[in-house]
Amino acid sequence: DAKTTQPPSMDCAEGRAANLPCNHSTISGNEYVYWYRQIHSQGPQYIIHGLKNNETNEMASLIITEDRKSSTLILPHATLRDTAVYYCIVRVRHQGGSEKLVFGKGTKLTVNP
Amino acid sequence: GEEVAQTPKHLVRGEGQKAKLYCAPIKGHSYVFWYQQVLKNEFKFLISFQNENVFDETGMPKERFSAKCLPNSPCSLEIQATKLEDSAVYFCASSQSGGVNQPQHFGDGTRLSIL
Numbered sequence: 001d002a003k004t005t006q007p008p009s010m011d012c013a014e015g016r017a018a019n020l021p022c023n024h025s026t027i028s029g030n031e032y033v034y035w036y037r038q039i040h041s042q043g044p045q046y047i048i049h050g051l052k053n054n055e056t057n058e059m060a061s062l063i064i065t066e067d068r069k070s071s072t073l074i075l076p077h078a079t080l081r082d083t084a085v086y087y088c089i090v091r092v093r094h095q096g097g098s099e100k101l102v103f104g105k106g107t108k109l110t111v112n113p
Numbered sequence: 114g115e116e117v118a119q120t121p122k123h124l125v126r127g128e129g130q131k132a133k134l135y136c137a138p139i140k141g142h143s144y145v146f147w148y149q150q151v152l153k154n155e156f157k158f159l160i161s162f163q164n165e166n167v168f169d170e171t172g173m174p175k176e177r178f179s180a181k182c183l184p185n186s187p188c189s190l191e192i193q194a195t196k197l198e199d200s201a202v203y204f205c206a207s208s209q210s211g212g213v214n215q216p217q218h219f220g221d222g223t224r225l226s227i228l
Contacts, residue, residue, distance in 0.1 A: 032213050043117070043204050043219030044156075085154060091213050099213055100146060100169060101206075103156035 022088030117220035138207030
């Protein structure tokens, strides 16, 4: 079962920052937070991940609260092409192998002109 | 290659026929994952491989589904005696190595339609 809770939908104006929240109140100390998005019917696209520190890359920033029970994905200047379903996933650290991803229902972000 | 390549993009089969889907992982990636997306937002994990070896098959329906990753060949997912409920988009993903700090990268999927 997915260990995250996200709002089903959000809207954002083009050019503004999009802040997508995610609750993961049962997260354990060895579990990472991952963000993916799915545009139309394409394959999920990896965005960013983190353990406890804030992270930034060319696509987005990830802010994780100090207690790690929630996080926010920030798209600093949203464009129409950022319209997609965004998935927040908690991933267990597993020694010796790679864990599957457990997707929830995600947040449908619509960027409006 | 630099991307996960899945073929075919679309596959149509009559109920009871066999369906075979292929996945070429990113070059240098040793882990391969298969997922099924039936409804728009719902993903189900099927199976994962570490090179040619099955790593986790807890999501695989036991009776009609099988998968392989052989050296120097694309990985494959095969469904025998397809049913209407097998209609879905099947995604393959690969990652460079084991470890939770390695993201999985997805292909664009194969849309399977069972008539």
